[in-house]
Amino acid sequence: MARFHHVVTESASGVMTITMNRPDKRNALCPLLIEELTEAFNEAETSDCGVLILTGAGPAFCAGLDMENLETMHARTADENRRDSENMARVLRTLYEFPKPVIAAVNGPAIAGGMSLATIPDFTLATPESKFGYNEVRVGFVPAIAASFLLRQVGEKRTRELLLTGRLMKAQEALNIGLITQIVAAEELLQTAQALAQTLLLNSPQAMQSVKRLLAKHGRRRLDDELEDAIQVNAQQRSAEDFREGVRAFIERRRADWPSMRAKV
Numbered sequence: 001m002a003r004f005h006h007v008v009t010e011s012a013s014g015v016m017t018i019t020m021n022r023p024d025k026r027n028a029l030c031p032l033l034i035e036e037l038t039e040a041f042n043e044a045e046t047s048d049c050g051v052l053i054l055t056g057a058g059p060a061f062c063a064g065l066d067m068e069n070l071e072t073m074h075a076r077t078a079d080e081n082r083r084d085s086e087n088m089a090r091v092l093r094t095l096y097e098f099p100k101p102v103i104a105a106v107n108g109p110a111i112a113g114g115m116s117l118a119t120i121p122d123f124t125l126a127t128p129e130s131k132f133g134y135n136e137v138r139v140g141f142v143p144a145i146a147a148s149f150l151l152r153q154v155g156e157k158r159t160r161e162l163l164l165t166g167r168l169m170k171a172q173e174a175l176n177i178g179l180i181t182q183i184v185a186a187e188e189l190l191q192t193a194q195a196l197a198q199t200l201l202l203n204s205p206q207a208m209q210s211v212k213r214l215l216a217k218h219g220r221r222r223l224d225d226e227l228e229d230a231i232q233v234n235a236q237q238r239s240a241e242d243f244r245e246g247v248r249a250f251i252e253r254r255r256a257d258w259p260s261m262r263a264k265v
Helices: 031-046 067-071 078-096 113-119 144-154 156-165 171-176 186-200 205-218 220-237 241-252
Strands: 007-012 015-020 051-056 102-106 123-126 131-133
Touching (some): 015 186, 102 186
């Protein structure tokens, strides 16, 4: 196994657990963490594990993109912004098409890209205190890549509502609309995930992988086009004036003064 800076992997009894390990940053997604998650998923695919568990260290599952990293985004070139967007799309698609059962053990807030990591897996177990939401519009960003996966999960009307409001929802609402599969007490979360994994290991590995490959194949052609569109929008928005202002306002703890609104006055 490779040694990672922001990811911890453990294997036991046929189950690999991948833990995002930036607790001081609420496991926010920096370029290195995204790269390491992709590499860890690829290692898990070729390993002898039968089930994968994804969780976060500390009180949060994943707080979305690292705001400190976003501060410097305006200085990047168009090619660099596209590469970052492609890397985000790659890690989510790798998770979506992962051939073995995946369980997300959501131990706290799962926001923006963190919500995608929490809800794309086959099973999502979450603590009662966990919160979910795509809040990108509040900082002038576009959850473009997440949209393709969310549409498949909850339909267009609910996707529009969640992405346009940027609101957060509690675990119970996420359960009610089918984004998570079970609410579990915090002290029982990993134990419950391991128990589910052991139940899955009793099934035919070949049959489960065939199910997952079939489901992935159904949407592959459409997903190819959707993600290409999403990568373009994601990359372009990284240099938008509204996004720059949104990040500054967030860091300065003030209300954003949107340039696109001033332009219409």
